[in-house]
C-alpha cells in the first residue's frame with residue numbers, strides 16, 4: 001500500500017505579503033484568502049494545493065500524500081504502525097483546514113511531518129490562474145514533485161522505499177547522492193538528495209504549455225528571483241528553471257516531464273545528469289558551478305539528446321520529410 005500522488009503542501013512563511021505576489025504573478029497560482037495569517041493557493045479544481053501559514057518559519061511544514069480512499073488510508077496507517085511508526089489521527093478541524101475528508105499524520109526519520117489524506121474537497125468555481133496560463137499538469141499525477149535534502153540520506157531512502165512503499169525511479173551517487181521515487185506515471189513525485197542540511201530543496205510545478213513556462217522565465221528575470229537558469233533534466237526530461245520562494249526554498253517551473261509505466265518500470269542508476277544542458281545553479285560556489293558546467297558540456301560533446309515529451313493538444317507534427325533527420329533517427333533506433 002502506498003499513496004497515489006503528492007496532494008498538497010503546507011508552507012511556513014515570515015509573512016503573507018511576498019507570497020501574495022509571488023504565487024499569482026510568478027507561478028500563476030490562484031490566491032485564496034483564508035485568515036489573517038493563512039493564505040491558500042489553487043492550481044486546478046481542488047480547493048487548495050498550497051497552504052501558506054505566516055508562522056514565522058521558512059520551510060515546508062507538512063507534506064500531504066493522497067490515498068485512494070478511507071480504506072487505503074487506514075491500511076496505510078496500519079502498515080506504518082506495524083513498521084513501528086507512530087501515526088496520529090487528524091482532528092475534524094485539521095481536516096477542514098486542509099480541505100480533505102480525513103487524514104492521519106506521522107514523521108519521517110528526518111522529522112518532516114507527513115499527512116496521509118483521502119478525498120480532497122473540490123471547488124465549485126473554475127480555477128482562475130493568477131497570470132494568463134493554460135493551467136498546470138496535475139490530476140492523477142498530483143501537484144508536481146517535491147525534493148528534500150538530507151544530512152543522513154540512507155535511513156530516509158529506506159523509510160520511503162521500504163515503509164512508505166514509494167517506487168524507486170532511479171538514483172545516482174555523483175555529483176551527489178540522490179534517489180527519485182514515483183507513485184504514479186509522473187517520473188518522480190518525490191526525491192531525496194544528500195546535503196549538509198535537513199531541509200526542503202524544491203517543489204516542481206508543471207505547466208501544460210511550453211510558452212507559459214517561458215513567460216514565467218521572463219517574469220523571473222525581471223524580478224531577480226532566478227535561482228537556477230533554464231535547462232533540461234536527464235531523469236524526467238523536464239525543461240525548467242527555478243525561482244526562490246519567499247520561504248527560502250525553490251520552485252521549479254517545468255514543462256514536458258516524462259511519464260513512466262509504474263507497473264513495468266525497472267529502477268536503475270542514472271549515468272548522466274542531473275541536467276542534460278543548462279540549469280546553472282546560481283547559488284553554488286564558483287568551483288561547484290564549474291563542475292556542473294563541465295558535466296553539461298560533456299553531455300553536449302557526447303551528443304546527449306532526447307525527444308521532447310508532449311501531450312495531446314500542445315504540439316503540431318511537421319509535414320514533409322528530411323533525409324538528414326530521417327537518417328539520424330534511423331541510427332538512433
Ligand SMILES: [Fe+2]
Nearest residue numbers: 145147204252
Ligand atoms: Fe525537480
